[in-house]
Amino acid sequence: MTRSAPPPGNLDAPATTVDEALDRVRRNGGRVTSSRRFLLRALFTAGGHRTAEELAAEVQDQAPDVHLSTIYRNLEELERLGVIVHAHLGHGPATYHLASAAHGHFVCEVCGTMIEAPDQLFGGLARTAKTEFSFTIDPHHFAVLGRCARCS
């Protein structure tokens, strides 16, 4: 999935309710459709770590005529509008989070255990990457792989 330049609405604090998220969609010129509403409700209810297919199954419980391709398109659009972000937790498909609940991930490559890592943990790395390489890291997009306490 490509990341385009964030729209001006991204400067606001991320949405924390379904209605705020729908407001943001409207403000940024997006359309509020019933499939988007169902999708956002599924995201807000489930918290993070849902794949497109899992979210599609939840939306289809309520609206069986919504196709997986519509879900993918909506996820892409909601990400472009700054409402959600996706993360790769290993070799599996991308999982989606609300932008307001974004965080880093440690994933054990032996047993698959996932630990949510607060952004502050990446602060030192982010500063060094910036000052020494002029590189801005994105601590949310990919998980840091390693071994959990049980597997190391």
Ligand SMILES: [Zn+2]
């Ligand atoms: Zn990605």
Ligand SMILES: [Zn+2]
């Ligand atoms: Zn997460």
Ligand SMILES: [Zn+2]
């Ligand atoms: Zn493990």
